[in-house]
Amino acid sequence: EAQVTQNPRYLITVTGKKLTVTCSQNMNHEYMSWYRQDPGLGLRQIYYSMNVEVTDKGDVPEGYKVSRKEKRNFPLILESPSPNQTSLYFCASSPRDRVGYTFGSGTRLTVV
Amino acid sequence: AQSVTQLGSHVSVSEGALVLLRCNYSSSVPPYLFWYVQYPNQGLQLLLKYTSAATLVKGINGFEAEFKKSETSFHLTKPSAHMSDAAEYFCAVSAKGGGSNYKLTFGKGTLLTVNP
Numbered sequence: 001e002a003q004v005t006q007n008p009r010y011l012i013t014v015t016g017k018k019l020t021v022t023c024s025q026n027m028n029h030e031y032m033s034w035y036r037q038d039p040g041l042g043l044r045q046i047y048y049s050m051n052v053e054v055t056d057k058g059d060v061p062e063g064y065k066v067s068r069k070e071k072r073n074f075p076l077i078l079e080s081p082s083p084n085q086t087s088l089y090f091c092a093s094s095p096r097d098r099v100g101y102t103f104g105s106g107t108r109l110t111v112v
Numbered sequence: 113a114q115s116v117t118q119l120g121s122h123v124s125v126s127e128g129a130l131v132l133l134r135c136n137y138s139s140s141v142p143p144y145l146f147w148y149v150q151y152p153n154q155g156l157q158l159l160l161k162y163t164s165a166a167t168l169v170k171g172i173n174g175f176e177a178e179f180k181k182s183e184t185s186f187h188l189t190k191p192s193a194h195m196s197d198a199a200e201y202f203c204a205v206s207a208k209g210g211g212s213n214y215k216l217t218f219g220k221g222t223l224l225t226v227n228p
Contacts, residue, residue, distance in 0.1 A: 040121070042202060044218075058215065090156065099144055099161055099163045101216060
């Protein structure tokens with residue numbers, strides 16, 4: 001089954017404790033991206049990657065890092081999480097035609 | 113730059129009534145347009161998409177949307193609401209053409225409530 005898999009689904013952590021949210025897709029998509037969803041703000045792009053070793057900032061990149069060492073994986077790293085990063089996070093991938101976006105099931109992160 | 117405006121953060125309809133969720137976009141290049149639905153505690157599910165073929169697009173669960181270039185709109189409709197349609201709906205735009213960021217720009221969402 002074609003899918004984007006995120007882990008974990010739920011995470012509660014403390015301020016300053018580094019964490020990684022994993023994202024993996026099995027569709028050989030070139031493009032991958034991370035979004036965060038906050039009430040009243042919709043979804044905003046954090047980072048994106050056009051291919052292996054090619055990443056760039058989205059609209060709200062502060063406090064986040066990403067890497068793209070393999071085509072299928074695009075982890076989101078929070079080196080020092082803060083409470084304002086409490087949010088629902090989605091990973092998405094797409095082929096070059098831009099019309100086949102597939103989203104993961106989401107990761108609900110709470111930073112206390 | 114591209115943007116999406118969804119009119120009405122909350123729409124309430126009676127079961128069996130027409131559903132109309134409004135979306136207007138701005139884009140410097142011809143866009144691709146999408147509607148996604150999010151049920152409580154779930155991820156995003158694609159309802160339908162416009163990719164410059166037919167301007168009237170039919171999606172899943174009886175929803176459809178019409179692309180109107182002159183009005184820069186892509187409103188979502190369903191003739192008869194079901195209780196199961198209660199969810200949050202997001203309109204999104206992605207610009208065609210050059211550039212390496214296939215960013216989906218989302219509206220802020222419309223919460224649809226269906227009353228019995």
